[in-house]
Amino acid sequence: xxxxxxxxxxxLSEDVFPGAVLIVSVRGKVAFFERYGFANKVSLQKMxxxxxxxxxxLTKPIATTLAVIKLVEEGRLELKDKLGEIIPQFKKTEKxxxxxxxxxxxxxxxxxxxxxYLMLSNFKQKERQGVLRDLLVKEPLVSKQGEKTLxxxxxxxxxxxxxxxxxxxxxxxxxxxxxxxxxxxxxxxxVDLESESKKRKNKIFAATEFCSWxxxxxxxxxxxxxAYAMGGIEGHAxxxxxxxDVNQLLSHMLFSFHGSSKHSIINQEVIxxxxxxxxxxxxxxxxxxxxxxxxxxxxYFSYNTIGHLGFTGTSFWMDLEKDVIVVxxxxxxxxxxxxxxxxxxxPILHDTIMTNLKGSGFISH
Numbered sequence: 001x002x003x004x005x006x007x008x009x010x011x012l013s014e015d016v017f018p019g020a021v022l023i024v025s026v027r028g029k030v031a032f033f034e035r036y037g038f039a040n041k042v043s044l045q046k047m048x049x050x051x052x053x054x055x056x057x058l059t060k061p062i063a064t065t066l067a068v069i070k071l072v073e074e075g076r077l078e079l080k081d082k083l084g085e086i087i088p089q090f091k092k093t094e095k096x097x098x099x100x101x102x103x104x105x106x107x108x109x110x111x112x113x114x115x116x117y118l119m120l121s122n123f124k125q126k127e128r129q130g131v132l133r134d135l136l137v138k139e140p141l142v143s144k145q146g147e148k149t150l151x152x153x154x155x156x157x158x159x160x161x162x163x164x165x166x167x168x169x170x171x172x173x174x175x176x177x178x179x180x181x182x183x184x185x186x187x188x189x190x191v192d193l194e195s196e197s198k199k200r201k202n203k204i205f206a207a208t209e210f211c212s213w214x215x216x217x218x219x220x221x222x223x224x225x226x227a228y229a230m231g232g233i234e235g236h237a238x239x240x241x242x243x244x245d246v247n248q249l250l251s252h253m254l255f256s257f258h259g260s261s262k263h264s265i266i267n268q269e270v271i272x273x274x275x276x277x278x279x280x281x282x283x284x285x286x287x288x289x290x291x292x293x294x295x296x297x298x299x300y301f302s303y304n305t306i307g308h309l310g311f312t313g314t315s316f317w318m319d320l321e322k323d324v325i326v327v328x329x330x331x332x333x334x335x336x337x338x339x340x341x342x343x344x345x346x347p348i349l350h351d352t353i354m355t356n357l358k359g360s361g362f363i364s365h
Contacts, residue, residue, distance in 0.1 A: 001032050001360065007352045012037045016341040017313055019047035019206065020330035021243040024353055026362045027323045028251045032353075033244075040207040041334065042217060052187060052240050053206045053329040054223050056310030059239035060156050062188075062249055063175050065104065065286025066266075067163045069274055070178045073267045076166050079104075079285070083158070087165055089137045100162065102145050103155040104285040105278060109141035110154045117213075117229035125194060125231055132230060133161060149281060153226065153236040160235030172233050182265050183252055188241040191221055193232040205240075206331040208312055217335065223312055243329045250318050250325050257320060275306055275320060290317070296343070297326075298350035300358075313342055317350065322363050326353055 008022055019037030023030060035047040055062070071077035077086075077100060084096030095110075102108040116135055120128045136158055142150065160171045167174045172190040180188050191200060205220040213225060222228050224237035232238050255261035257275055259268045274285040283289060287306040290297045297305060297317040301324070307317035313332030318325045328349065332342045357363045 001356055003352050003356055004032055004349075005034060007349050008034065008036050011341075011345050011349070014341065014345075015339070016345045017330035017332040017339070018334050019051075020313070020328060021047060021049060021051060021053075022329075022349075023243045023247045023325075023327045024357070025247055025251060025325045026357060028255060030247070031357065031360075031362055039204055039331065040219060042207065045204060045207075047206070048204055049244065050187070050242055051204045051206050051329075052220075052242055053314055053331070054208055054218075054310075054312045055239045055241050055246070055314050055329075056224060056237050056312040057153075058241075058246070058308055058310045058314050058316065059235070059237050061287045061308045062246065063190075063239045064156050064159050064163065064171065064235040065274070066179055067167075067171060067175045068100065068104065068159060068286065069266065069270055070174075071163065071166055072273075073270045077162070079273075083162075086162055089133065093137060094141055095137070098145055100159075101278075101285065103159050103162075104274075105149070105281045105283050106151050106155060107146050107149045107281060108152065108155050108158075109143045109145050109147070110150075110152045110158070111139065111142050112150050112152050112154070114139065114154065115225065117225040120226075120229040128230060132157070136161070146280065149283065156236040157226075157234060163235070170233065171235060172238075179249075179265065183249065185241075185245045185249055187245040188239065188249065190233045190238045191240055193221060193228070206329070207334045208331060209333045209337055210335050223333070243327050246316060246329070247325055247327045250316060250327070254318060254320070254323060254325065258323075294347070296346040296350070298347040298354065300351060300354035311337075315346065322365070324354070324357065324363060326350060 018041045021035045024032040035049045039045045039047045039051045079101040083090040083098045098108045207219040208223040210217050222232045222238050227234040227237040256264040256266040256271050288308050301319045302321040304320040309315045313330035316327045
């Protein structure tokens with residue numbers, strides 16, 4: 001495992017990121033867990049194994065998608081359900097026939113991104129949800145449903161709306177009650193900007209970038225501007241967590257997928273449905289899969305692998321066949337998003353990890 005450690009130390013010296021936490025587990029057992037560098041290079045706060053990261057777009061699979069999984073499991077939602085059938089505001093629009101499945105696959109026809117925060121900042125906080133939802137209803141589609149895959153923050157903002165409309169609960173409360181609390185994951189949470197969260201007390205956060213719009217170094221509040229404008233809670237971003245809790249959640253999902261836990265709180269049939277490849281898409285429902293060439297997961301993860309990346313420097317890859325989970329949480333945008341060195345580093349790291357796991361006898365192929 002020394003090669004893995006050396007790769008991470010090398011990344012620090014090459015300024016890939018100021019700091020990071022890496023955890024590798026095989027069949028639910030931790031094979032490697034270490035922290036590196038600084039959580040905040042301005043205050044010189046060192047990274048710890050319990051540092052809390054802004055997980056950015058990991059919110060999509062491990063918060064919003066899991067909330068959808070629970071609703072499907074409970075029979076309150078089906079993948080074929082259409083927006084117009086669930087949310088009245090979509091009924092007489094071009095989005096009425098968009099299915100839940102297509103929102104999860106990022107081929108609903110919705111655009112990838114819109115800087116809504118610039119408009120939302122003109123409204124009081126309590127008015128912003130209504131304003132955002134009006135904007136989502138009116139947002140023109142850029143393609144027909146199922147025609148084109150376009151990774152979309154907007155689709156997951158809509159999914160948040162779906163979850164809340166059906167459950168009658170705010171997204172963060174719903175996922176906390178249904179999954180995080182039952183699994184004892186106290187270090188997976190959204191930071192509610194409207195009420196000073198108790199969860200923030202006595203925690204070390206990994207700082208992100210200096211934001212010119214907010215005129216501050218982002219530390220302990222969500223980096224994503226749209227999620228920030230919405231009070232810290234959205235379907236596409238806003239989740240915070242430690243590497244350990246992310247790994248524990250993924251391990252539970254892997255056990256549920258294999259049916260190897262008597263205490264699973266996720267239905268095996270439903271999770272198998274979500275983790276299956278879909279015709280005409282290079283994604284599974286709510287998760288990414290390794291691209292055929294130049295994947296950030298490297299060359300040695302199997303075809304049956306799912307994962308996701310986050311803009312702040314976060315990622316996970318989970319090999320369903322080899323039972324390997326790699327969680328890399330870094331603060332690569334601290335103090336600027338211009339640092340793109342992680343793109344070249346990720347595949348090198350994942351290749352090093354898989355080679356070492358095989359060499360150490362953790363995996364056989």
